[in-house]
Amino acid sequence: MHHPEENPWKVTSEQPVYDNPWIGLTEYKVINPSGNPGIYGKVHFKNKAIGVVALDDELNTYLVGQYRFVLNEYSWEIPEGGGPLGTDPLDSAKRELLEETGLKARDWQEVQRMYLSNSVTDEHCIIYLARGLQQYEPEPEETEQLIVKKLPFADVYQMVLDGEILDSVSVAAILKVQLMLTQGII
Structure with a gap:
């Protein structure tokens, strides 16, 4: 019998099924x-997911709205995107915040690491809190048609509770920052 933290799975073969610049499917x-043969599919992400809660001195934050192709619906989210594996995720967070909102931050704090769907993907996420904000021009990617809203953080937290924000990175980030505010860490 295996120790509960040891890998009980045995791979007998693997076959790449699909590959593009962002993901691979094997x-x-x-x-x-239990000792029986089976199959398992894995989606490998070639970037880390990055999320940023930008919080100003008056406790306002910024949401980004965009139509999500995969969901076929509009979504309100914190600024987020991908950072290439092997690069500093903080650099990716700074780039994403500037691209999507036009904001630069003086102070950065990592607040959360998490896996996004560990039953079928290896996608890893890092969430940052950005403070000391200055406004510049946004630099969206060609695939992004964005609307940026500045809202009181309390309203954004309520949007999560009311189910108006469903993006998992955003929900986790907003709940974590709310907890930090409640505990006086921020």
């Missing part, structure tokens, strides 16, 4: 933890 033939 199908594995496996022996599962």
